Amino acid sequence: MKELFKLAVVYRFELGAILLFGIGFMNLLLQKNLIRKIIGFNVMDSSVFLFLASQGYIEGRIAPVLTNGSMQAATYVNPIPAGLVLTGIVVSVSVSAFFLALVQRLYLKYGTVEFDEIMLLAKKEAE
């Protein structure tokens, strides 16, 4: 039991990221309000970035900017996951903005932002 606890402390970032992924995913699926769904989606996105970027961290090394003229690969943190996550953060804000624009148009058409009511109104309109 104690080793499990110590292992959980070693893997703290990955475990936190997966917990957040679960919370965000539950929000995305189960909340009725569309805005809360979008917040859940953003939390999910951030958790995936946390997981990715924490794979690049190496103990005792520094940020990947040239310092003291040292060009050994053994003084710097792995820069590749950080580059990937940089792209991801910007894509995440773009998708959120698109979702929010869609929510505004839905509100203009149906007058509500609750998911159940929109489904019922859409079904009635389809008949």
Next chain:
Amino acid sequence: MKNEWFRALVRWIDGEPAHDRRIRTPEGQRVRRARRAQRTGEQFSDQAAKRFAWGYRISAVVICLSIVCTLLYTVFQLPLFGAADSPANNEVVERYIEKGVEETGAVNFVTGMILDYRAFDTFGESSVLFLAVTSVLILLLRDKNNISEEEDLLTAHEFFIEREMQDLILQKVVAVVMPCILLFGIYVVLNGHISPGGGFSGGAIMGGGLILYGASFGILAVRRFFNRRTFTAITTAALLTYAASKAYSFFTGANGLETGIPLGTPGAILSSGLILVLDICVGAVVTCTMYGFYALFARGRL
């Protein structure tokens, strides 16, 4: 015939005929909401809908919990966090760091990587930004084709309120702070290859500064130097420059052609060849995108 097809497409995107637009006042809102709650209340007694709703919720919880448990089990099989011998640190990282300065000239290894070794990915990401702002433009733009009379009056009313009740403290503070924000954003963009930062961060900072200016002085004040034509010109010019510099690498097997721009001494601003130009392009696209989002959301027109 082409005009008819185009008009049908615009009508389909809009979703409803233009004369059916209703203004939602708060009181009418409440009355409508109460009536709708009544209607949906009696319809939720539909057995099939209730069963579907419960089945959906239970299966959602089951799926989510199973995914999370699988991932939690997988985490303990990962290599230890922070270990130096994990398979993610292979010879690619060594090549990027050891030959990074002499091949790209950038002192910041992350910028050198995303704007020289992997410049095509950054191009894809700038395109995603452009695509997002175009989609939001399609959804939210209010020009003379899809605005009704009452909405015109409403927006004029809001304009009038915005002009009359401007916040004095906010304006005085922003008049001092905004040049510093823009200067800092330009500094971060230009120094992307020397210190942490780069095109995205600097562009987001500049976009934030423009949003602050637009929020405190009104959109008309920003329109004096940043309107739809400027926006289109800057974004298309920046993206085309980026495409001309790096998009052919798809065909030459990810080897860039020699540009003839000297690499310079690492650590100076005018160094590292094409990275400075690409940084400025990416910064311009991100700035215009962030401000474009704000303008479209707040006012409905750029």
Next chain:
Amino acid sequence: MTTVFELLLILSLVVCAVAASFSKRLLTAVVIYMAYSLVMTVIWALLQSPDLAITEAAVGAGVTGILFVLTLKKIHALKGTKDE
């Protein structure tokens, strides 16, 4: 010592995420999401990636929060103004 600090930050991330899903008003959820983004910025700085920290600070807590609040205004969900 850094481990304890990192554990505290991750715990506050989880608390923020849970609080944002259980709040009653939408504006509260958006503000809690902005706080979540800010704690994420500190975590990026601790993981030795300053580029990510600057970008997340400007984009997560700044632009996304603004867009959320603007949408809330358009769907008339802000209490205290004459919208609700």
